[in-house]
Amino acid sequence: MILKENIVSFDTFNFHPQIKAGILAAGYSTPTPIQEQSIPVLLSGRDLLGLAQTGTGKTAAFALPILQRLMSGARHKPRALIVAPTRELAEQTHLFFKALGKQTGLRSLTLYGGVSAQPQIKGLQAGVEILVACPGRLLDLMSQRYVDLGAIETVVLDEADQMFDMGFLPAIRRILAALPARHQTLLFSATMPPEIRKLAMETMHDPATVEINVSRPVDTVQHAVYSVEQEHKVDLLLELLPQAKGEKVLIFTRTKHRAKRLSIQLSKAGLAATSLQGNLSQSARQSAMDGFRSGRVKVMVATDIAARGIDVTHISHVINFDMPDTPEAYTHRIGRTGRMYNVGTALSLVTPDDLPMLRTIEKNIGRRIERRQLAGFDAQPQSSDRPASFDSREPRPSASPRRQPAAQQRRPAAESTRRS
Structure with missing residues (x-):
């Protein structure tokens, strides 16, 4: 009934x-x-x-x-x-x-x-x-x-x-x-x-x-994905964060070690960032939550389990630094923004390996997610069995010499995830 x-x-x-x-x-x-x-x-x-x-x-x-x-x-x-x-x-x-x-x-x-x-x-x-x-x-x-x-x-x-x-x-x-x-x-x-x-x-x-609307994200969330190679994710993230215009941003990673490392990288880049992950003591977890809830900390990097149930007002952006393992996890993640009729944005950094999960998520939410590109970050095929483009339904423009990402040019302190 x-x-x-x-x-x-x-x-x-x-x-x-x-x-x-x-x-x-x-x-x-x-x-x-x-x-x-x-x-x-x-x-x-x-x-x-x-x-x-x-x-x-x-x-x-x-x-x-x-x-x-x-x-x-x-x-x-x-x-x-x-x-x-x-x-x-x-x-x-x-x-x-x-x-x-x-x-x-x-x-x-x-x-x-x-x-x-x-x-x-x-x-x-x-x-x-x-x-x-x-x-x-x-x-x-x-x-x-x-x-x-x-x-x-x-x-x-x-x-x-x-x-x-x-x-x-x-x-x-x-x-x-x-x-x-x-x-x-x-x-x-x-x-x-x-x-x-x-x-x-x-x-x-x-x-x-x-x-x-079981298992579907709230309608007040705008979705978009960016094509990127794994080693350039941090640099792309640093280019995207200014879109939040000083509002709170929640970033998801796949593991607690990756969450901690990414929060350190963002802090070194001059951002007020913290992490919420399983290795923290309860007092440290509470301190991280208090800082994020109050707005003293604008960026929180978290894992799925650690962030479950986060109810913080005015999170403008949820960013999937790592794609989730299931479409249900995607729903849970982006449900942290666009709450109580507020408009939110969900961005995902997608490598060629993530394309099957992206298709599954799109099927689950019942629509195709907008593809966006940022110059210098578009993912390139790594082997002959990889897709020829980020989305096989969108032909890739003719190849041109790849420039160094702008974030690397301006932010030498931002570490590459390949080295970590």
């Missing part, structure tokens, strides 16, 4: 005045499609299967009904549980609850690994109503009897497909088994692999389904 409502204002939902104050302070006026369709369902107490890509406003779609439910009933014990795949997503969901519920007196607490458990234990002992947790740390604290899920009324599995990809499905089953027999279950996912659908069927009771 796919539900459709005709809501045009948050006032229609009749939220508690203290929640309305949070909505007003957050600057919300018109619900996004997933909010418009999900909130009435959740307020009625039904289970919900929400299918929507990143950037559609799903966090507020479940946070507001949870706050409304918690306004009545017991305090100082966990009654709502949100399970997230990464600590960054957990922190950002926590911040949503803090902002939207600022006037309610309801408290939320994050539980995740990589940091000392003692502050989290103290927070639990002080009493909270909302837990936002990563599976591993939650199970650890449950086994030590610091967490009791016996009073949970609503559980949210956020980014369920990513949790499956990260191997959390057994942990999720253990967590769900510890919940009371009667509770509301919300499952949000950008894609719906068979394993997630099976989990939904096993754990949810007559769920409503809200489906918003």
Whole structure:
């Protein structure tokens, strides 16, 4: 069952005045499609299967009904549980609850690994109503009897497909088994692999389904690709970054080592850049996120897993320094821009080896991505079995002597990726 409502204002939902104050302070006026369709369902107490890509406003779609439910009933014990795949997503969901519920007196607490458990234990002992947790740390604290899920009324599995990809499905089953027999279950996912659908069927009771352009990027994102040889990617990137005009840029690489190295290269070129990758301590990750969120740092280089769930406003550009491994990963990446009806740009640096994935991505999003060229960077065939041009459907102009990329001429400090 796919539900459709005709809501045009948050006032229609009749939220508690203290929640309305949070909505007003957050600057919300018109619900996004997933909010418009999900909130009435959740307020009625039904289970919900929400299918929507990143950037559609799903966090507020479940946070507001949870706050409304918690306004009545017991305090100082966990009654709502949100399970997230990464600590960054957990922190950002926590911040949503803090902002939207600022006037309610309801408290939320994050539980995740990589940091000392003692502050989290103290927070639990002080009493909270909302837990936002990563599976591993939650199970650890449950086994030590610091967490009791016996009073949970609503559980949210956020980014369920990513949790499956990260191997959390057994942990999720253990967590769900510890919940009371009667509770509301919300499952949000950008894609719906068979394993997630099976989990939904096993754990949810007559769920409503809200489906918003599943597995396709938001329409407010402009896509383009640039042809480039691998060894000239850094130089091309330095030529493209001024397009952002001082706004925030999120760059994706394939590995954490590459993310760290690229952020150093950009810093040497005089840019305010940082990285978000698995080798960072939690304090360093938080510092990187704080700098990027505040705008002190304009460029963040990240891997797919580290960046999962990043919810930072006004990211003008997402750049695929390395192409993703799947079309779904492309959707998740570029969903960090063009959020909440803002216009964003997604640029991809594509080598001849990336052409098969480019074709797959185009098929997935249902349109051909614009090809752009920057003089001096067009990829050249490397062997007889390579395509004769960047796109076989576009004949290459007659060959001419290749000039040194302009970025290399002006920026000797920018290292070549071949040497690293």
